[in-house]
Amino acid sequence: MGKGRFARRENIEKLISLSKEVMMKYTKLIGLIMIVGMAVSSLAFAESPAEPTGTFTFASAEPLTGNWDPTSHTILAQINIENQIFDKLYFAPSGVDNPGKLIPGLAVSWKQIDPRTMEYKLRKGVKFHDGTRFDAKDVKATLEFYSDPKKPGFGWIPGKLNVKIIDDYTAWVKTEKPLGSLLYSLGLVVILSDEDIAAGRVKGRPNGTGPWKFVRQEKDTTILEANMDYWAGPVRFKEFHWVYVPMTTARLFGLLAGEYDAIERVESEHVPIIEKDPDAAVQSAASVENKWLIFRCHKPPFDDWRVRRAISHAIDREGIVHILGRAGTAVEAHIPRAKFGYAPTPNNIEYNPKKALELLAEAGYKDIRDFPTLEYITSTGFYPKTKEYAEYIQATLGAIGINVNLKVFEVSPWLESLYNPEAADMIDTGWCSGTPEPDQIIRTIFHSSTQRMTFVSDPVIDKTLDKEQATTDLEERERILQKETLPVLMERVPALPLFTSVMIWGYRKELKNFRGWPANFFYLKDVEPPYGENDVYREK
Amino acid sequence: MSWFLFKRIVRAIFTVLAVTFIIFSVIRIIPGDPVRMIVTGTAPESAVEELRKELGLDKPIPTQFLGFLKKAVRGDLGESFFRSKSGAVGMSVGGSSVERIKIVTKGVKGLKQLEEEAHKRAPVTNLIIERIPLTFTLMILTLLLGLLISSISTFLSFISRRWASGIESLTVFIQSIPNFWLAIIALLIFSAKLKLFPGAGYRGFKYLILPSLVLSFILIAPLFKIMHQSMISILNEQFMIAAEARGLSRMKLYGHVLKHFLSSIITFLGLQLGPLFGSTIIVEYLFSLPGVGLLFIYAVLQRDYPLVVGGVMFFSAVFIIANFLVDILHGWLDPRAREWA
Secondary structure, eight states: OOOHHHHHHHHHHHHHHHHHHHHHHHHHHHHHHHHHHHHHHHHHHSOOOOOOOSEEEEEESSOOOSOOOGGGOOOHHHHHHHHHHOOBSEEOOOOSSOTTOOEESSEEEEEEEETTEEEEEEOSSOBOTTSOBOOHHHHHHHHHHHTOTTSGGGGGSSSOEEEEEEETTEEEEEESSOOTTHHHHGGGOBOOOHHHHHHTOTTTOOOOSSSEEEEEEETTEEEEEEOTTOTTOOOSOSEEEEEEOOOHHHHHHHHHTTSOSEEOSOOGGGHHHHHHSTTEEEEEEEEEEEEEEEEOTTSTTTTSHHHHHHHHHTSOHHHHHHHHGGGEEOOOSSSOTTSTTOOOOTTOOOOOHHHHHHHHHHTTOSSGGGSOOEEEEEEESSSTTHHHHHHHHHHHHHHTTOOEEEEEEEHHHHHHHHTOTTSOSEEEEEEEOSSSOTHHHHHHHHOTTTOOSSOOOOHHHHHHHHHHHHOOSHHHHHHHIIIIIHHHHHHHOSEEEEEEEEEEEEEETTEESOOBOTTSOBOSSOOSSSTTTTOOEEOO | OHHHHHHHHHHHHHHHHHHHHHHHHHHHHSSOOHHHHHHOTTOOHHHHHHHHHHTTTTSOHHHHHHHHHHHHTTTOOOEEEEEESSSOOSSSOOSOHHHHHHHHHHTHHHHHHHHHHTTSEEEHHHHHHTTHHHHHHHHHHHHHHHHHHHHHHHHHHTTOHHHHHHHHHHHHHHHHSOHHHHHHHHIIIIIIISOOSOOSSOSSGGGGHHHHHHHHHHHHHHHHHHHHHHHHHHHTSHHHHHHHHTTOOHHHHHHHHHHHHHHHHHHHHHHHHHHHHHHHHHHHHHTTOOSHHHHHHHHHHHTOHHHHHHHHHHHHHHHHHHHHHHHHHHHHHOHHHHHHO
16 A cells, blocks of 8 residues: 555545445345344344243132043033143033134044044144153044943933044044034043053043143142143143132132132122122123923823923022022023023923913813922032022912922932932932033933933924934034924923023132133133133233 | 050940941931942943942941951051042152152052052041141140130139139130131131131141131130139148148149149040030131041041041040040049049
């Protein structure tokens, strides 16, 4: 380079030129480095998903069975905890606005191949808690295990199932006859590992694909921990403590004191107490459970449907709903609103004592004094207000001259009486199934092949139930249920639907997104995509 | 003394057997079918009958009782109908403290054994043993609190006569409150509203304070009365006046008072064991404390026959042993009692 003033200018020009040359030459490289640097730094500083923290404690009103085989029972509390540990093919929120909605779970899609075959495409990349892969073999083993007619849980499944494996993630579920009820019924089935079924480990070993893993049982508390490999992402809590607390006041005070994060089966008179508390709140949902007044249809006087209808007209169901307060809502069909196929029946039974007496006269009881004294059993200690509304039923029947001998039993003797055909003329109970499938109520209770509680054997009822069950087209099936089946049931009334239970939960306000489902269970993990947005978490 | 002991032991064994047989029979006669509660609503009749046979409930009651006795003499009280062993041991160390002890002592072999047996029904003895520490802690805490409050009340009552009648009225009022009502009020006020004590359940020693306070209320009034009366009568005894006249030091005087005093307290506490047990069961239920009492209530509600009978045997055995020890202690403290026995 030169020296002096001109040399300096020359040097500067050379420097500028050199710089431009470097820039031109290395721009692409510099640009690439900048891009890579930005990408790396964004990855490094990106918000990592929140680690599960803390414990969620739930107080249950019902005990667990101590047996992890889901086909061995029909206990709601056990179903609820199984839903935490296991997954299903799909989830059914059973909301009153869209009862037939299904959310993909272990099945990502499904379709009817023919009237006896349903195809399921399964989710890939899912593992059981013991690390084994979930695939079509597990679906085959589970469905065939469930549909054994000797099992207590067989009543939930519409018939014997055979599953054909097409490939690792495709299964065909075949039925012996066309079954329109298959789709929603399978919403109750939790998927087990085929290895556990084959090894006979199902009873003692809850090995699922669900968001929670079983850790241990400590006296009356069942302890679960978060499954960090859950296919929809882990839950926001580290541990889930499930505590059996049968006393309603103990559950209530535990919630108010902050011992429990959520409680179930809140009594309606406790609702204002919770609502007054600054840290607790109440949530309720019209459930999939109807309360029934069961008539023993196999023996007099209820072997005559006119007598059943007459007694139903003499019962003030509106008054019963009033007694229940927030724990019940009126029902106008033999299935609750949260079930597929619900519609108010045009021949819904209204409170009409005069009509009751006319029907009784038609049935041969012109003088009401000739009508026999009715034996009526109700329970105490589980459902809300049973004694109160049973006494009201006794009073309203007494008002038209019918004597009712009311017996109030605690749960165990009541349950024994429920299935004993010789125990009482009337008995009340709830019946609930955690799917939109109406057959899990109406077929289970009213078809002559099941002979459950009502012991009814009526060809008219059987015919309509068989017809709707065999219809695989959903729209057509819905039409048959609404126009034919439900009206027939309301006319023959083998059991009177008293009301639909409203499930009431209490929960701590610091819990965000807590939502009880109408089937009386809940998920802490949001199972609807996009996953994670509505997970339950504790706001600090 | 040994003849005294022998008679007591024989009487105790017959009492436990008689009580057990009565409860064994009554629980099977009263309405309520555990088989239906296990298999539930949709089970076919064949499943119900199969389970009934498996549980031995198809046999006559005397046959069932003999079968139970044969196992009971070996320390085996049978298995719960509803509770399984530990739950799921396959993936983690499981359940009861008794099971965990087995794993620790037997190592890998123990763990494997538990894994194979996880689905089997839990032994009644294990279920009761793991809950004994909590129930006994609750009862001991109750006794200590009762003694403390009564002692303070007795001391205060000697300060002024007006205080004495006031304290007596208060203790009678406290005793007349039903403990189930008191428990609910205590939970509502001190736990739910004021948050001074934890709520229902058990997650540590502090969960026992409010329940034991509630339980101690059944002891305070009678204990205060006995303490107060005992103190007055002992101090007015001729030997006490003579001892004081002889110039014995205060410490020696108190020593004499204490021996007589303790004798009446211990006798009273022995008599209170039965009602205290009954109240403990209720308080455990109300506070959801996982002790033997709560286990017993669940067993009755579920008709878990082996657990009911096991619970009854446990309570009657503890009650008899405790009274037996009270007799021995009383005899040691008061030689006159040995002569009467």
